[in-house]
Amino acid sequence: xxxxxxxxxxxxxxxxxxxxxxxxxxxxxxxxxxxxxxxxxxxxxxxxxxxxxxxxxxxxxxxxxxxxxxxxxxxxxxxxxxxxxxxxxxxxxxxxxxxxxxxxxxxxxxxxxxxxxxxxxxxxxxxxxxxxxxxxxxxxxxxxxxxxxxxxxxxxxxxxxxxxxxxxxxxxxxxxxxxxxxxxxxxxxxxxxxxxxxxxxxxxxxxxxxxxxxxxxxxxxxxxxxxxxxxxxxxxxxxxxxxxxxxxxxxxxxxxxxxxxxxxxxxxxxxxxxxxxxxxxxxxxxxxxxxxxxxxxxxxxxxxxxxxxxxxxxxxxxxxxxxxxxxxxxxxxxxxxxxxxxxxxxxxxxxxxxxxxxxxxxxxxxxxxxxxxxxxxxxxxxxxxxxxxxxxxxxxxxxxxxxxxxxxxxxxxxxxxxxxxxxxxxxxxxxxxxxxxxxxxxxxxxxxxxxxxxxxxxxxxxxxxxxxxxxxxxxxxxxxxxxxxxxxxxxxxxxxxxxxxxxxxxxxxxxxxxxxxxxxxxxxxxxxxxxxxxxxxxxxxxxxxxxxxxxxxxxxxxxxxxxxxxxxxxxxxxxxxxxxxxxxxxxxxxxxxxxxxxxxxxxxxxxxxxxxxxxxxxxxxxxxxxxxxxxxxxx
Amino acid sequence: xxxxxxxxxxxxxxxxxxxxxxxxxxxxxxxxxxxxxxxxxxxxxxxxxxxxxxxxxxxxxxxxxxxxxxxxxxxxxxxxxxxxxxxxxxxxxxxxxxxxxxxxxx
Numbered sequence: 145x146x147x148x149x150x151x152x153x154x155x156x157x158x159x160x161x162x163x164x165x166x167x168x169x170x171x172x173x174x175x176x177x178x179x180x181x182x183x184x185x186x187x188x189x190x191x192x193x194x195x196x197x198x199x200x201x202x203x204x205x206x207x208x209x210x211x212x213x214x215x216x217x218x219x220x221x222x223x224x225x226x227x228x229x230x231x232x233x234x235x236x237x238x239x240x241x242x243x244x245x246x247x248x249x250x251x252x253x254x255x256x257x258x259x260x261x262x263x264x265x266x267x268x269x270x271x272x273x274x275x276x277x278x279x280x281x282x283x284x285x286x287x288x289x290x291x292x293x294x295x296x297x298x299x300x301x302x303x304x305x306x307x308x309x310x311x312x313x314x315x316x317x318x319x320x321x322x323x324x325x326x327x328x329x330x331x332x333x334x335x336x337x338x339x340x341x342x343x344x345x346x347x348x349x350x351x352x353x354x355x356x357x358x359x360x361x362x363x364x365x366x367x368x369x370x371x372x373x374x375x376x377x378x379x380x381x382x383x384x385x386x387x388x389x390x391x392x393x394x395x396x397x398x399x400x401x402x403x404x405x406x407x408x409x410x411x412x413x414x415x416x417x418x419x420x421x422x423x424x425x426x427x428x429x430x431x432x433x434x435x436x437x438x439x440x441x442x443x444x445x446x447x448x449x450x451x452x453x454x455x456x457x458x459x460x461x462x463x464x465x466x467x468x469x470x471x472x473x474x475x476x477x478x479x480x481x482x483x484x485x486x487x488x489x490x491x492x493x494x495x496x497x498x499x500x501x502x503x504x505x506x507x508x509x510x511x512x513x514x515x516x517x518x519x520x521x522x523x524x525x526x527x528x529x530x531x532x533x534x535x536x537x538x539x540x541x542x543x544x545x546x547x548x549x550x551x552x553x554x555x556x557x558x559x560x561x562x563x564x565x566x567x568x569x570x571x572x573x574x575x576x577x578x579x580x581x582x583x584x585x586x587x588x589x590x591x592x593x594x595x596x597x598x599x600x601x602x603x604x605x606x607x608x609x610x611x612x613x614x615x616x617x618x619x620x621x622x623x624x625x626x627x628x629x630x631x632x633x634x635x636x637x638x639x640x641x642x643x644x645x646x647x648x649x650x651x652x653x654x655x656x657x658x659x660x661x662x663x664x665x666x667x668x669x670x671x672x673x674x675x676x677x678x679x680x681x682x683x684x685x686x687x688x689x690x691x692x693x694x695x696x697x698x699x700x701x702x703x704x705x706x707x708x709x710x711x712x713x714x715x716x717x718x719x720x721x722x723x724x725x726x727x728x729x730x731x732x733x734x735x736x737x738x739x740x741x742x743x744x745x746x747x748x749x750x751x752x753x754x755x756x757x758x759x760x761x762x763x764x765x766x767x768x769x770x771x772x773x774x775x776x777x778x779x
Numbered sequence: 780x781x782x783x784x785x786x787x788x789x790x791x792x793x794x795x796x797x798x799x800x801x802x803x804x805x806x807x808x809x810x811x812x813x814x815x816x817x818x819x820x821x822x823x824x825x826x827x828x829x830x831x832x833x834x835x836x837x838x839x840x841x842x843x844x845x846x847x848x849x850x851x852x853x854x855x856x857x858x859x860x861x862x863x864x865x866x867x868x869x870x871x872x873x874x875x876x877x878x879x880x881x882x883x884x885x
Contacts, residue, residue, distance in 0.1 A: 741881030743816070747807050 149195040151204050151221040151274060154231065157187040158266035165263065169256025178246050181259035185242050185266055189235035192228070200224050201626070203276055203340075210279075217337060220276035226627040229474060230273040230406055233481045237398045238266050240601035244489050245390040247597030248496065258298060258388065265291035269399055273406065278327050278337040281407070285323065285371065288400045289316045295395060296387040308383040315380040319370015323407075326363030329356065343413045353417045361414050361421035364407065365428075372404030372458045375432045379689060381455055385447040389492030392447060397454045397488050398481035405461040405477050409470045412628055416468060423553060426466020430547075430557040430564075433459030435686075437567035441574070442682045445502050446491050449575050453528070454484055456564060460543055463561060467554055469546030470628040471621040476543055479535035482612045483527040486605035490521035493594040493602065494579055498586065504578040506586035513591040518580050520602040525576045527609040529569035530651040537648070538613035540565065542620075545643050562650050569654025577662035792833040799826035813865055813875040817858075824854050 161184030169177050195202070201224035210217040223231075242262065249258050268291055272284025289312075297309025330337060333356055334345050346352060368374070373381035384396045395401070408415060408425065415422055433456045440452035457480050464473030495502055497514045511518045527534040530541070544565075548558040584591060593599070616623075681687070738749070799822060806819030828847045835843025869875055 743877050743880070744808055751804055751808065 148204060149198055149202055149223065150191065151195065151202075151223055152206060153191045154188045154195075154235070154274065155267045155270040157191070158184040158263040158270070160184065161263035162260050162267060165256050166260035169260055172256065174250075174255055177256045177259055181263060182239070182242050182246070184263050185235050185239040188266065188270065189232075189239050192231045192235050195223055196228055196232070198223075200228065205276070214335065215331070217277055217279050219280065220338070221274040222276040222339070223274065224627050225624050226406075226409060226474065227273045229478060229624075231270060233478055234266065234269050234273065234399050237481050237485050237605070238269075238394055240604055241390050241394040241398075241485060241489070244393075244492070244598050244601040245388075247595045248390055248492055249388060252388075254298065258295075261291055261294045261298070262391070262394070265295070265395060265400070269403070272403055276338060276340070278330065278339065278342075278411075281410070282320075282323065282327065285367070285403065285407075286320065288395070288403060289313065289320070289371070292316075292384070292395050292400055295391040296384045298387055298391065302386070305386040308380075308386040312380040312384050315377050316370050319367045319377055322363045322366025322370070324367075326360050326367065329360045329363060333360070339410060342411075346413050346417065354420065357414055358418040358421050361411075361418045362424060364411055364414070365421065365425055368404030368407050368462075369428065370404075371407075372401050372462070373432075373455050374404070374428050374459065374462060375435060376688075378432060378436065378455045379692060382448055382451040382685070385445070385451050389447065389488055389495060392451070393485045393488030393492070396451070397484040401454065401458060402461070402477045402481070405458065405465060405473055408462070408465045409474055409628060412465075412468075412470050415465070416629070422466050422468060424466070425462050426547070426550075426553070426557055429459045429462025429464070429466050430560040431459070432456065433463060433564045434560050434567070435459075437564045437571065439682055439685050440571040441567060442679060443571075444504050446494065446504050446507070446575060446579065447488070447502055449504075449571055450484070450487050450491055453487075453568065453571065456568065457484065457528070460540060460561065460564070463547055463557060464543040467543075467547045467550040467557070469543060469550075471624040472539065472542035472546050474624060474628075475616045475620045476536070476539035478616065479527070479539040479609070479612045482535060482605055483524045483609040486520060486524040486602060486609050487528065489598070489602055489605065490517050490524060493517040493598055494521075496594050496598070497591045499588070499590070501586060504575060507579045507584065508582040509580070509584040510591055511580040513584075514593045516593060516599050517602065520599075520606040521576065521580070523606040524609050525572045527612075529572050529655065530565055530647055532644075532648055533613065534610050535608075535612035537644075538616065541644050541647050544647055545640060548643060562646060565647055566650040566654040569651040570658045571654075573655045573658035574662050577658060581663060789833060789837055793830055796826045796830040796833065799823075799829065811876050811878060813868065813877050813880070816877055817861055817865065821854060821858070824850055 161180050164180050165172075165177055172180075201222060203220055203222040205218045205220040207219055208216065209219040242259075245258065245262065249255055252258065265288060268284045268287025270284075272281055272288060275281035275284060293309045293313040296312050297306045299305045300309070327337060330342065334342055336342060336345070346357075366377075370377045381396060381401065385392055387396070415425065436452045436455035436459060440449050440456060443449045443452060457476070461473040461476050461480070464470070464476060493514065494507065494510060494517060497510060497517065498507060501507065523534075527536050530537045540561075544558055544561050547554045547561060621628075684690075740746075803819045803821075803823030803826060806822065807816055810816050810819065828850055831843045831847045831850070835841065835847075865875065868880060872880065874880075
């Protein structure tokens with residue numbers, strides 16, 4: 145084993161930040177709180193950078209965590225190409241978002257609380273990524289869920305925010321249940337949860353396919369679908385926009401929601417052995433991408449458009465995973481982290497400029513009033529729409545090409561992805577035109593540019609969004625191949641260029657329609673005109689929330705109220721408690737008469753008791769077989 | 780030892796002990812004066828002591844006699860504490876009738 149890289153510092157530094165700010169933050173001045181909060185992710189980022197020069201993969205163990213019989217879990221961290229990329233994104237983008245937050249949250253009362261939670265999130269997220277076994281990953285997995293809950297409900301005075309926090313937590317719980325079942329199945333079948341041991345055991349058994357591996361893969365994917373907001377568990381993510389905007393950028397766009405993609409990539413050796421599970425992943429991914437994109441077409445809240453866009457882009461990543469193009473999925477994960485964080489932060493800057501207004505119908509004309517926000521947002525919009533040579537152009541193209549190359553079903557999914565690309569371009573440019581062009585439609589707002597602590601991260605992320613694709617174009621797969629293996633089907637030559645041209649054309653069509661509808665006519669209702677029923681279906685998000693409310697939430701509440709509360713709690717448990725209490729009261733009422741205070745009565749009872757006792761001790765001797773011989777021997 | 784068993788049988792000692800103990804019990808139960816009650820307790824203790832020495836003698840065991848010393852020591856201590864309590868009760872309530880010292884009830 146080579147020398148230690150001190151990987152433990154990566155999660156521990158934010159944890160120290162969390163402890164300091166969480167315990168002492170309310171007494172410290174804001175400058176000190178900010179310094180602590182910013183140094184933690186910066187320190188982690190530097191440790192990751194230093195570690196990136198070491199020979200990979202590198203693993204470190206900090207002793208045994210759980211030992212029970214033959215079951216053994218180490219407290220171990222693994223740094224390989226996959227976790228390195230994730231860590232660079234998490235700590236790098238995380239640091240930028242911390243800087244942005246200093247400006248965005250400046251006048252909030254819970255300033256210290258906010259940064260404590262944000263650091264706590266980084267602690268758990270880096271633990272999740274570094275974990276060398278599935279159980280430690282699960283700890284981080286649950287931890288980021290907790291941080292997400294705390295930050296969505298950050299403004300818990302608002303009922304909607306508190307409810308959104310609960311919704312996120314509960315929906316995630318369903319996914320986590322699947323994850324946990326997957327872990328138990330792994331343990332039962334392979335006796336270990338260490339990723340390297342699992343990979344070795346599966347590799348040593350080349351005939352093992354389908355069956356139990358399919359079950360494990362599907363259970364794990366349920367967990368991934370919960371965390372990464374895929375059908376049918378995506379419903380929590382749009383509501384999560386109740387949290388502060390930088391939180392949406394960090395947790396609900398760039399990092400936490402990609403944990404599911406990371407988990408599938410990390411356990412790809414299981415998915416690779418199960419064609420059925422892979423198909424499910426690909427279909428769910430493509431369906432989510434299209435489904436969420438259509439809802440995104442008509443949303444009017446700027447953050448909700450981005451939320452549905454995130455769900456949709458996560459669908460792309462799972463489509464990539466599902467056609468076994470894990471490196472393409474991770475590539476898109478990285479570029480998405482750049483441009484979606486930028487979109488959210490720029491949206492936050494827009495909201496800041498509009499004085500808290502999130503409804504795009506009241507915006508407009510910000511192009512001249514917030515020029516830096518406008519230009520950075522423009523870069524992000526171009527990037528996500530797949531404008532040539534910007535980041536998503538490469539990553540989305542890699543996923544679509546892989547889907548196309550994977551054959552029959554893949555061609556269909558490729559077409560769904562292509563359609564989604566057009567929709568993506570449409571709703572992004574719709575947002576762009578509504579926000580920045582025309583006249584400001586709200587008369588109360590006095591739009592102004594944001595401070596530099598917010599604009600700085602925007603500029604850096606804009607550079608990454610534009611150029612991020614060049615980091616990975618062509619060599620990302622080779623870089624990740626030690627972890628994820630090499631993809632066999634590759635498109636070659638002219639077909640690849642046709643693919644690219646089609647993807648770009650799809651984006652251009654979306655842009656063109658948005659331009660016609662929202663720039664030339666600048667009428668938001670245009671979209672509704674041709675198909676009012678379809679429009680209202682989309683605007684109500686396919687009534688999925690209502691559907692879940694009807695088939696799950698309402699029956700659950702009824703069950704809780706009528707059965708659990710009245711029958712179980714009130715009648716059975718309450719009745720039992722009352723019965724026992726009544727018994728105690730009754731016996732007390734009777735027995736308390738003994739406590740007369742009269743010493744002679746106590747003595748009489750004592751004597752009586754002694755006599756009875758004596759009788760029972762002596763009776764067998766007096767009346768029974770063995771007679772007493774006390775001193776009688778003399779006679 | 781032989782002399783005892785020859786001249787006075789063991790059972791007599793035990794009968795005496797039993798009679799004394801029962802007198803103590805009866806005195807405890809029927810007497811109203813606290814000091815008399817207290818003396819009845821002493822009587823019961825000494826009745827027990829008597830049976831202890833009797834058995835000790837019978838079985839040639841020194842343990843019984845040691846036990847008697849313990850009982851005496853405890854009885855002496857109890858007498859000191861008990862009499863002090865009786866004096867305190869009398870000062871507080873100007874009576875020693877046990878039936879009237881009955882505040883510790885529900």
